[in-house]
Amino acid sequence: MNALMQTYGRYDLAFERGEGAYLFATDGRRFLDFASGIAVNALGHSHPHLVKALIEQGQKLWHTSNLYRIPGQERLAERLVAATFADKAFFANSGVEAVECGLKLIRKYHDDFGDPNRYRVIAFEGSFHGRTMTALAAAGNEKYSKGYAPAVDGFDHCAFGNLNEVRAKIGPETAAILIEPVQGEGGMRAAQIEFIQGLRKVCDEFGLLLMFDEVQCGVGRTGKFFAHEWAGVAPDILATAKGIGGGFPLGVCLASERVAAAFQPGSHGTTFGGNPLAMAIGNAVLDVLLEDGFLARVNKVAAHLDRRLDELLRRFPGAFESKRGMGLMRGLKCASGVTNTDLVDKLRGLGLLTVSAGDNVLRLLPPLIVTNAEVDSAIDMLAAAAAEAKAA
Numbered sequence: 001m002n003a004l005m006q007t008y009g010r011y012d013l014a015f016e017r018g019e020g021a022y023l024f025a026t027d028g029r030r031f032l033d034f035a036s037g038i039a040v041n042a043l044g045h046s047h048p049h050l051v052k053a054l055i056e057q058g059q060k061l062w063h064t065s066n067l068y069r070i071p072g073q074e075r076l077a078e079r080l081v082a083a084t085f086a087d088k089a090f091f092a093n094s095g096v097e098a099v100e101c102g103l104k105l106i107r108k109y110h111d112d113f114g115d116p117n118r119y120r121v122i123a124f125e126g127s128f129h130g131r132t133m134t135a136l137a138a139a140g141n142e143k144y145s146k147g148y149a150p151a152v153d154g155f156d157h158c159a160f161g162n163l164n165e166v167r168a169k170i171g172p173e174t175a176a177i178l179i180e181p182v183q184g185e186g187g188m189r190a191a192q193i194e195f196i197q198g199l200r201k202v203c204d205e206f207g208l209l210l211m212f213d214e215v216q217c218g219v220g221r222t223g224k225f226f227a228h229e230w231a232g233v234a235p236d237i238l239a240t241a242k243g244i245g246g247g248f249p250l251g252v253c254l255a256s257e258r259v260a261a262a263f264q265p266g267s268h269g270t271t272f273g274g275n276p277l278a279m280a281i282g283n284a285v286l287d288v289l290l291e292d293g294f295l296a297r298v299n300k301v302a303a304h305l306d307r308r309l310d311e312l313l314r315r316f317p318g319a320f321e322s323k324r325g326m327g328l329m330r331g332l333k334c335a336s337g338v339t340n341t342d343l344v345d346k347l348r349g350l351g352l353l354t355v356s357a358g359d360n361v362l363r364l365l366p367p368l369i370v371t372n373a374e375v376d377s378a379i380d381m382l383a384a385a386a387a388e389a390k391a392a
């Protein structure tokens with residue numbers, strides 16, 4: 001580990017194998033994985049359909065560059081377009097690249113079709129959009145941006161959920177609004193449906209573009225293909241990643257025809273994005289996720305998890321204050337005196353992998369293929385950790 005840059009405070013734990021909702025450590029221990037590589041392993045570990053796609057494509061062709069047509073890319077784009085609000089897709093390798101594509105598209109759109117002076121984006125307190133300089137500025141969170149001044153210009157911030165503040169911030173230079181429909185890193189906060197609908201109305205009223213960052217909350221995590229579908233409104237641009245590759249690096253920026261028209265050959269690009277290997281796996285993820293009944297099953301197990309979390313809250317008010325999030329993207333706000341990272345450590349000791357989030361929240365991100373029995377087993381470990389935390 002000494003040769004690695006110290007960007008992570010890593011646990012002294014390594015895995016050698018995964019199967020479904022379980023990870024197996026090099027020392028033989030088995031862990032129930034309610035972290036899913038931070039919402040990445042949507043179909044669990046070693047899903048046979050994904051493994052097959054990886055091997056078959058791996059034996060044929062990995063990379064050709066975007067100088068040529070890539071049939072898997074065209075197919076995945078068509079399928080995403082058919083399943084969403086979007087008309088066009090751009091493929092990248094990560095969440096932040098998908099976000100960056102959307103932010104560039106916002107500026108290019110106004111430059112080409114509207115008013116080039118419009119470049120500012122309204123974003124929200126508690127948000128997270130990735131680690132590039134632009135994404136740090138978009139989130140405006142000291143925790144991630146400290147030491148990297150000066151910030152990239154062009155972002156204004158409002159309280160998450162406050163439509164009056166959004167209206168007050170709009171000026172002649174405002175180009176767009178960027179929001180995570182469910183904030184992940186910031187503390188698993190789901191925006192009110194009325195707030196999302198209000199943002200769409202405000203955007204229409206002022207000629208702004210609406211961009212959703214669904215890098216974490218998209219791809220079935222909330223029980224819909226994309227979280228914003230619960231609000232019944234469409235964005236102009238959407239960035240997603242994580243679950244769409246099922247563990248393989250893959251990011252996507254989706255946009256409506258009108259907005260995507262601002263990109264012409266040369267406007268934007270990537271060497272690796274949309275390579276045949278990533279596309280084969282992305283298509284395999286969609287085979288499973290869009291299968292009849294898959295999301296209905298996610299909603300069923302999510303309802304079970306919800307009931308079990310309510311029980312946990314009733315039993316351990318000294319450990320947990322409230323529940324947050326939606327679907328299989330859940331958070332438990334820890335009670336005062338209880339620290340989320342201590343709970344993550346305790347749970348890992350018991351055999352359950354979880355993640356901390358901002359605002360002293362314990363994050364639960366099981367794979368979408370999790371069963372009720374696995375949820376019950378996680379709840380038993382959460383109860384054991386909560387009992388200890390309360391007693392401490």
Ligand code: PLP
Binds near residue numbers: 097128184241
């Ligand atoms: N946007 C959101 C909402 C995220 O949760 C993340 C990562 O956690 C990102 C963007 C950045 O994604 P990546 O780490 O793949 O660049």
